[in-house]
Amino acid sequence: MKQQHTAVSSSMAEGEELSYGYLPIGINTASSVLDPGSKHMGSPNGMSIHGKKTSTSYIIFIALFASITSVMAGYCIGAISGAVLFIIKNLHINAHQEEVLMASLVLISIVGNMIAGHLADAIGRKNTMAFAAFVCLIGSIVMGIAPSFGLLLTGRLLSGISVGAVYVIVPLYVAEVSPPEIRGTLISLPEISLNFGILLGYLSGYLLSGLPSNINWRIMLGLGAFPAILLICGLPFIPESPRWLVVKGRLDEARRFLIKISRDKDDADQRLEDIVVAAQQASRSLDSDEKFRDAKQYLSNKSEHSVPLLDYEVGGQKRSVWSELLWPNAAVRRILIVAMIFQFFNQASGVPAVLYYSPSIFAAAGIKSTNGDLGSTVIVGCSKTVFVLVATIFVDRTGRRSLLFISGLGMCTSMAILGTAFLCLNKSSSIIELNVPAGITSVMAVVAVCSFVAFFSIGIGPISNLLIAELFPLKIRAQGMSLSIVLNRSIGGLISLSFLTLSSAITPAGVFFIFALVSAFFVIFVYTLVPETMGKTLEEIK
Numbered sequence: 001m002k003q004q005h006t007a008v009s010s011s012m013a014e015g016e017e018l019s020y021g022y023l024p025i026g027i028n029t030a031s032s033v034l035d036p037g038s039k040h041m042g043s044p045n046g047m048s049i050h051g052k053k054t055s056t057s058y059i060i061f062i063a064l065f066a067s068i069t070s071v072m073a074g075y076c077i078g079a080i081s082g083a084v085l086f087i088i089k090n091l092h093i094n095a096h097q098e099e100v101l102m103a104s105l106v107l108i109s110i111v112g113n114m115i116a117g118h119l120a121d122a123i124g125r126k127n128t129m130a131f132a133a134f135v136c137l138i139g140s141i142v143m144g145i146a147p148s149f150g151l152l153l154t155g156r157l158l159s160g161i162s163v164g165a166v167y168v169i170v171p172l173y174v175a176e177v178s179p180p181e182i183r184g185t186l187i188s189l190p191e192i193s194l195n196f197g198i199l200l201g202y203l204s205g206y207l208l209s210g211l212p213s214n215i216n217w218r219i220m221l222g223l224g225a226f227p228a229i230l231l232i233c234g235l236p237f238i239p240e241s242p243r244w245l246v247v248k249g250r251l252d253e254a255r256r257f258l259i260k261i262s263r264d265k266d267d268a269d270q271r272l273e274d275i276v277v278a279a280q281q282a283s284r285s286l287d288s289d290e291k292f293r294d295a296k297q298y299l300s301n302k303s304e305h306s307v308p309l310l311d312y313e314v315g316g317q318k319r320s321v322w323s324e325l326l327w328p329n330a331a332v333r334r335i336l337i338v339a340m341i342f343q344f345f346n347q348a349s350g351v352p353a354v355l356y357y358s359p360s361i362f363a364a365a366g367i368k369s370t371n372g373d374l375g376s377t378v379i380v381g382c383s384k385t386v387f388v389l390v391a392t393i394f395v396d397r398t399g400r401r402s403l404l405f406i407s408g409l410g411m412c413t414s415m416a417i418l419g420t421a422f423l424c425l426n427k428s429s430s431i432i433e434l435n436v437p438a439g440i441t442s443v444m445a446v447v448a449v450c451s452f453v454a455f456f457s458i459g460i461g462p463i464s465n466l467l468i469a470e471l472f473p474l475k476i477r478a479q480g481m482s483l484s485i486v487l488n489r490s491i492g493g494l495i496s497l498s499f500l501t502l503s504s505a506i507t508p509a510g511v512f513f514i515f516a517l518v519s520a521f522f523v524i525f526v527y528t529l530v531p532e533t534m535g536k537t538l539e540e541i542k
Contacts, residue, residue: 056182058260062238063174063186067193069129072136072227073166074197075204076105076159078381079224081358082205083217090214091149099500104153105160106352107493110486112164117482119165124248125173125241128165130232136162137228144222159224167485171465172478176241184395184466184534188388191462195388197227198355199381206378246275247475324476325483335471338529339480343488345522346464349411350515351456352492353499354380354449361449361508362442379446380453384461387454391462399534400463404526407459411452412519418448419512460522464488470533 084098093101112132119128139158146152170190178186204223208216245254251272258268324332354361358380391403421444465481472480503511 059177060186062177063189065234065238066129066170066173067189068227068231068234069132069166069170070190070193071197071200072133072224072231073163074194074199075201075224075227076136076140076163076197077194077355078198078201079204079220080105080156081202081355082209083220085205086209086213086217087152090217091152093149095500097149099497101149101153101156102357103493103497104156105163106489106496108157108160109164109167109489110493112161112166113168113482113485113489114164115161116165116168117479120169120172120244120478120482124244125169125176126235126238128169129173130235132162132165132169133228133231133235135159135165137225137232140222140224140228144218144225146218155221162228164485164489167465167489168478168482171469172481173241175466175469175477176243177239182396183470184400184463185392187466187469188392188395188462191457191465192385192388192392195381195385195457195461199378199385202378202381242272243275246272251276325480332473332476335480336484338531339468339471339484340487341525341529342460342464342467343484344491345518345525346460347488347491347495348515348518349456349460349522350415350495350512350518351453351461352495353511353515354452357499358449362445380450383450384453384457388457388462391458394458395463395466396534399532400467401526401530401532403459404463404530405459405523407455407461407463408519408523408526410455410458411460412516412523414448414452414455415512415516415519418445418452419509419516421445421448422507422509422512467530467533471531 080102084101087093087101088098112135116128116132119131123131135158139155139160139162142155142158143152144155146155171187174187174190175183201220204220208219210216211219239257239260240253242254242257245251245257254275255268255272258271259265325336328336395403421441424441424444465485468481468484469477499511
């Protein structure tokens with residue numbers, strides 16, 4: 001391998017340019033790391049690399065294809081909302097079984113979260129997406145042919161494992177193939193795709209509702225197999241994450257991919273060296289006692305290219321990924337605190353209840369017909385999908401924190417309005433007499449739910465995985481994201497499992513006011529603890 005650039009040393013001269021990952025960015029290392037407002041914007045036609053330009057179209061294509069995995073997961077989430085109305089009639093399930101069916105996907109997705117974190121490091125990002133697609137394919141088929149509640153629940157559990165894996169692997173993969181200038185936009189693609197999949201699930205419920213009740217729900221759930229088949233067929237044609245390849249010592253494979261997106265082979269070699277440096281620095285930042293050989297020496301020794309980079313140490317002092325997470329140093333502890341609290345608020349704000357029980361919420365608000373319930377649910381799905389596009393447009397322009405403030409305040413207001421609407425409906429339990437016509441309260445409920453999912457989708461929804469993928473260093477990124485999303489799915493499952501029971505105990509209005517209070521605390525959390533990461537390379541975010 002040609003070495004036309006010297007390796008980056010641990011102490012760089014002021015003003016020297018550091019190229020991060022395989023999409024190098026010109027950085028004044030003496031000032032940009034210390035300046036939180038520093039931005040490194042590429043040209044409109046490509047990334048500027050030492051006076052060269054490279055197209056980002058291939059990377060965008062990769063991110064778009066990987067996002068099909070999120071369409072698959074979103075469909076599994078959304079389709080059940082319409083299907084359950086007919087499952088109740090056809091399989092004669094009771095309210096408790098309905099809660100178990102709805103919550104099972106969220107709860108079992110915790111297993112998928114944990115599996116994905118391990119598989120992503122062991123077999124690669126791309127193979128983990130293939131695993132998620134295969135499990136979803138089997139789960140969709142099982143649900144489509146299920147003759148009983150038990151077999152239906154089995155298929156739902158398989159789909160939940162797939163959904164859990166998707167939550168971890170897709171943002172992780174996209175983050176590792178994205179340049180910082182458009183990383184926020186590209187990592188928003190999986191969230192857009194997730195919402196699009198949810199919308200497709202809602203639409204399937206609405207469009208197929210006219211079929212016999214023993215057939216329509218089977219088609220709704222079975223259609224989830226199609227994006228899984230598309231993924232299984234197409235994944236062999238997209239590349240593995242070059243960062244994972246370098247960590248595993250498979251430098252030749254990483255170089256072949258880099259050549260595809262580089263101006264020439266020398267440029268690809270430089271980018272490869274930069275990935276090695278980034279991986280070394282990420283690992284060294286976790287434990288100051290860990291020492292690595294110089295990147296140039298590592299790259300020049302071709303006989304050792306099969307040695308995993310993060311195990312390639314001098315001194316024998318090696319810590320495992322889980323030891324870094326369970327007994328973290330101060331820097332990693334701060335990242336874990338922010339990541340875990342963020343994921344808690346992501347679900348505790350009430351979004352699982354709105355997504356899974358929106359037909360029930362609308363029915364309780366006075367919309368009695370099945371078509372009316374499903375039609376209102378489609379409107380919710382459209383609102384969620386449209387407004388996540390707003391986040392995609394502004395996340396790399398206005399920053400993460402500003403969108404999170406707007407999101408939290410909007411969700412708090414929306415849930416307060418929804419709670420007020422249900423107070424008007426349930427006058428017998430209201431402390432204050434609210435005489436509002438039933439038609440107006442129904443409109444208030446629909447508007448409040450739509451605005452809630454809209455505000456969720458412009459902030460906390462898409463930025464959750466983006467921010468966490470940015471915060472964790474390379475060595476612990478996969479497992480760190482896995483751990484935080486386990487908490488996310490646990491809280492989501494708890495809310496899904498208890499929403500109907502809790503509504504019966506303290507009324508729906510009481511539940512929605514609690515969700516409003518949680519969103520208010522989220523705003524305080526963002527103000528005090530969440531950093532701004534816009535425009536920074538993954539190395540700068542420490």
